[in-house]
Amino acid sequence: MISAKDPVCGMTVFREQAMTAAYEGRTWYFCSELCRRSFLADPERYLGAREPSEIVSPSARRIAYFTMEAALDPAMPTYSGGLGVLAGDTLRSCADLKIPVVGVSLLYWKGYFEQKLDEWGNQQEHPVTWEPGGPLRLLPVTVSLTIEGRTVVVQAWQYEPVGVTGGRLPVLLLDTNRPENAPEDRELTFWLYGGDERYRLAQEIVLGIGGVRMLQALGYTEIDRFHMNEGHAALLTLQLLRDATPVGSTEWDFAAVRRRCVFTTHTPVPAGHDQFAYDLVRCVMGDLLPLEVLQMLGGRDRLNMTLLGFNMSTHINGVAKRHGEVSQEMFPGYAIDSITNGIHSVAWTSEPFRQLYDRAIPGWRTDPFSLRYAISLSNQDIWDAHVQAKTRLLDEVRRRTQRQLNLDAFTIGFARRATLYKRADLLLSAPHELIETVKQVGALQILFAGKAHPKDEPGKEMIRRVVQAAKQLERDVTILYLDNYELLLARLMTAGVDLWLNTPQRPLEASGTSGMKAAHNGVPSLSVLDGWWLEGHIEGVTGWSIGSRTMAQKPDQPEEARELYQKLRWTIMPMYYRSRDHWIDVMRQTIALNASFFNTHRMVQQYAANAYV
Numbered sequence: 001m002i003s004a005k006d007p008v009c010g011m012t013v014f015r016e017q018a019m020t021a022a023y024e025g026r027t028w029y030f031c032s033e034l035c036r037r038s039f040l041a042d043p044e045r046y047l048g049a050r051e052p053s054e055i056v057s058p059s060a061r062r063i064a065y066f067t068m069e070a071a072l073d074p075a076m077p078t079y080s081g082g083l084g085v086l087a088g089d090t091l092r093s094c095a096d097l098k099i100p101v102v103g104v105s106l107l108y109w110k111g112y113f114e115q116k117l118d119e120w121g122n123q124q125e126h127p128v129t130w131e132p133g134g135p136l137r138l139l140p141v142t143v144s145l146t147i148e149g150r151t152v153v154v155q156a157w158q159y160e161p162v163g164v165t166g167g168r169l170p171v172l173l174l175d176t177n178r179p180e181n182a183p184e185d186r187e188l189t190f191w192l193y194g195g196d197e198r199y200r201l202a203q204e205i206v207l208g209i210g211g212v213r214m215l216q217a218l219g220y221t222e223i224d225r226f227h228m229n230e231g232h233a234a235l236l237t238l239q240l241l242r243d244a245t246p247v248g249s250t251e252w253d254f255a256a257v258r259r260r261c262v263f264t265t266h267t268p269v270p271a272g273h274d275q276f277a278y279d280l281v282r283c284v285m286g287d288l289l290p291l292e293v294l295q296m297l298g299g300r301d302r303l304n305m306t307l308l309g310f311n312m313s314t315h316i317n318g319v320a321k322r323h324g325e326v327s328q329e330m331f332p333g334y335a336i337d338s339i340t341n342g343i344h345s346v347a348w349t350s351e352p353f354r355q356l357y358d359r360a361i362p363g364w365r366t367d368p369f370s371l372r373y374a375i376s377l378s379n380q381d382i383w384d385a386h387v388q389a390k391t392r393l394l395d396e397v398r399r400r401t402q403r404q405l406n407l408d409a410f411t412i413g414f415a416r417r418a419t420l421y422k423r424a425d426l427l428l429s430a431p432h433e434l435i436e437t438v439k440q441v442g443a444l445q446i447l448f449a450g451k452a453h454p455k456d457e458p459g460k461e462m463i464r465r466v467v468q469a470a471k472q473l474e475r476d477v478t479i480l481y482l483d484n485y486e487l488l489l490a491r492l493m494t495a496g497v498d499l500w501l502n503t504p505q506r507p508l509e510a511s512g513t514s515g516m517k518a519a520h521n522g523v524p525s526l527s528v529l530d531g532w533w534l535e536g537h538i539e540g541v542t543g544w545s546i547g548s549r550t551m552a553q554k555p556d557q558p559e560e561a562r563e564l565y566q567k568l569r570w571t572i573m574p575m576y577y578r579s580r581d582h583w584i585d586v587m588r589q590t591i592a593l594n595a596s597f598f599n600t601h602r603m604v605q606q607y608a609a610n611a612y613v
């Protein structure tokens with residue numbers, strides 16, 4: 001039998017038994033469906049890395065990045081939305097820049113969920129089925145924990161994002177699905193954001209406490225920074241505190257832990273912060289630490305994971321300038337910095353723009369700051385790349401919906417988690433405005449996508465409202481709500497529409513990142529001035545605003561809708577249809593000013609300079 005090397009995991013496979021895929025006129029062979037799907041999602045990533053995974057030395061790692069979710073690979077359902085995408089992009093940029101990080105997260109055998117919408121917009125949720133394996137390597141080490149008095153054995157799968165420079169980085173995905181565990185404990189790493197409070201707390205114990213123990217067991221002995229990506233990971237501080245304190249002593253060495261911890265908050269509302277009743281904590285976690293110590297660190301009445309993270313960290317930051325300020329007002333007793341989010345430039349740049357940048361801005365893949373030089377790209381090159389990206393999106397829309405959209409029609413994209421404050425329906429709140437605009441200016445198409453959390457009834461209702469409004473507008477505006485928003489669809493949408501829309505209720509958008517993805521593909525934003533857009537927006541230069549810049553003015557929804565419609569009718573669509581050169585100027589400025597800055601290369605360098613040192 002003839003063998004071949006799986007380009008994803010490096011394993012040798014027999015061709016006759018392998019899964020195959022055609023790419024660039026060649027047949028590629030894979031050990032598993034997971035490897036095949038990973039490859040097809042991003043062939044380029046694997047073509048530079050055909051050697052089998054080298055050992056990434058644990059003792060060389062200095063920083064541990066803990067996150068409840070991480071979008072590492074389109075074939076692995078280990079994320080739900082923006083937080084996970086940010087974590088994945090962060091780890092990828094660390095691999096590129098060879099920053100000595102190890103990632104820690106959970107595996108999720110059943111993922112988040114697969115979304116199907118019926119014709120009325122009712123969301124159906126299906127479990128995702130996948131088999132870890134392929135690029136995931138099960139490590140031969142286990143650690144144990146106590147949850148509700150039972151011993152729970154935890155194992156870890158290692159995934160290694162490969163950087164564009166060939167740098168590698170280990171990510172440990174913790175897993176309790178082992179035969180010696182009780183059935184309810186085996187399920188602790190099945191669902192992302194599923195289950196009740198007890199389940200959630202148990203997952204956070206696996207992540208925080210199990211994660212620290214796993215790092216120790218694997219020989220990560222030189223970690224001097226523990227970075228908590230949101231409060232879900234804050235229990236790690238308790239394990240570090242136990243480790244820093246001699247057995248039997250009650251002289252807790254808080255300072256020793258605080259020196260080593262860094263905390264990033266992502267939520268500008270108190271209700272968004274995880275909190276657990278102490279009765280539940282006692283019942284699930286046992287007496288890892290005395291109650292008085294927990295109360296001192298995490299709040300008197302309930303264990304607030306954000307407060308715990310804050311109290312045990314030497315550096316705390318929000319994820320955009322405004323978000324840092326809002327967080328500082330919420331927590332006046334702490335010094336809160338801000339490090340504005342980014343996205344991974346290569347991962348989110350569509351193939352047509354990658355090729356254009358490769359030709360015109362060599363080096364941009366390792367140095368996305370040089371996207372600044374996009375300012376001298378020609379109109380023709382930008383427009384050609386955009387038309388190709390738009391064609392790819394419309395092809396995928398046809399494949400999914402059997403609907404052929406018009407390549408020449410102005411197309412708006414709106415896709416993100418379907419939760420109330422994101423206000424997906426604002427654009428459709430006064431349908432006659434859109435009809436009038438189409439009559440006066442030209443054709444309009446709108447693509448929506450986004451999952452509502454299974455328990456978020458108002459979010460599901462919002463999807464139904466969008467789908468209903470789309471029906472009413474059917475004759476005048478083509479509006480589609482696409483199923484199952486995930487990484488691959490996000491890539492196509494952020495690159496292939498003409499305008500990226502964002503209408504969150506201020507000040508609830510901590511950062512937002514999808515507009516940064518669009519910017520890498522020359523797609524300008526029309527957005528409420530919140531989160532990153534306060535930093536990226538220059539009116540008429542990088543896109544357009546909705547509402548005011550100052551917080552003093554209370555946002556007024558009908559007023560915001562009016563402004564949204566007016567900008568579309570009088571500024572944006574006329575520019576698109578009648579002064580195409582001017583439109584392309586905005587596209588070019590969007591890349592040069594925003595893609596060059598709102599990327600994770602800049603972001604992780606700020607973490608390295610301001611938080612990790």
Ligand SMILES: *Cc1c(COP(=O)(O)O)cnc(C)c1O
Binds near residue numbers: 083085417486490514
């Ligand atoms: C980027 C991304 C998000 C985050 O979008 P925001 O507009 O920043 O909320 C959510 N889901 C997926 C799949 C993404 O790729």
